Amino acid sequence: MQPWFFDLLGFTSSGSVFETCFFLTLAVVGGLILARELRLRMPWSESWFARCLGGAMIGFGCWRTWAAQQGDLMFGAAGLQIPTYGVAMASGFGIGIWLTWRAAVRAPDKPLEPIKVLDAAFVIILVGVLGARCLALLSDRSSELLACVGLEGAGPSLAECGQLLRFWDGGLAFYGGIISGLLAAVVWCRVSRVDTLALGDLAIPFVALGHAIGRLGCLAAGCCRGAACDVRYGITFPEGGKVWETHWMQATTAEREWMLEHGSSLPTYPTQLYEALIEALLMGWLVFVVLPRRQYVGQLLVHWLALYAVARTILELFRGDEERGFVVRVVVEPLNALLGVPPGEALFLSTSQTIALGMFALALGIRWWATRRQPLQGG
DSSP states (O other), rough: OBBBHHHTTTTTOHHHHHHHHHHHHHHHHHHHHHHHHHTTTHHHHHHHHHHHHHHHHHHHHHHHHHHOOOOOOOTTTTTTOOHHHHHHHHHHHHHHHHHHHHHHHHHHHSSSSHHHHHHHHHHHHHHHHHHHHHHHHHHHHHHHHHHHTTTSSSSSSHHHHHHHTTTGOOOOHHHHHHHHHHHHHHHHHHTTOOOOOHHHHHHHHHHHHHHHHHHHHHHHHHHHBBOOOOTOOOBBTTTTTHHHHHHHHHHHHHHHHHHHHHBBBOOOOOOHHHHHHHHHHHHIIIIIIIGGGOOOOOHHHHHHHHHHHHHHHHGGGBBBBBBGGGEEEEHHHHHHHHOOOOTTTOEEEEHHHHHHHHHHHHHHHHHHHHHHHHHHHOO
């Protein structure tokens, strides 16, 4: 797996040649933005931001292109390091927003003005990322959080607080993003006088797609990993990474010899790929099965909430990242034997499984309310 995006592509992300190409491209994109605004001849009051952005990109890109030619490198000897995790997450957001906007444009009943999709997306994503980060900190980085606020160690630490803000290096809990994003959507819809369930039906298939893309970033970062396994399709992570270090600390002598021989971690269940596939299938189910037969507003949202909750509960049985935590540790020895899990190891109830129960209950509640607000056809 590759934590850095340019390494994954096989590019050298350092040196004057790279910075020249990078900043020259930035200037060209800025020129295209500015040229488009000038060609449209929009009033200054409606196009000032795009014109200023394009001009700034041209100016900054040209300046840094010239500086790179002089040997003044902005990214230094290490080069530009963009996390693969961050690229996947940003791609998921971008594709999801674009497809939701396209759906709003093409929707025959126009449940949401296309321009409002962008407003809603900005609010929901901002609050969702904050919520995802907060839940991740509370569930698996509590010691760093305590060090930041001064409840552990010598006192408050700005350095520790700064590290906690680096969400692009990993450390986002999907459930935290969904919960906070749903709350933000409800509040935004109330303020903007938009039907919350209509927005949910419009956006949720593409939320699933965006999540599927984001899970590929988890695979690259080695987070949300599966438990060690002996199945043929198990995946390994390179020596020196977080997964390798965790396995090394817990491995037997024979397992350590295997790891040294192969230069990798022990094989693990590809849970990141499982979840990406599940979300892709859920998107297909919503778009091609539920949507053509929709009987009430909110039905797509209800289906996703319920089906994802069930799928995530099952998927947690194959997860191996112990830091995700358990609310209540429940051991079911026959199930452990069936899955090949060591005796005495808990399979229920992890933090995510507990939230999944609440998500399933929420789906039932929304269905009850939505079908009474707008009864099922023929009922």
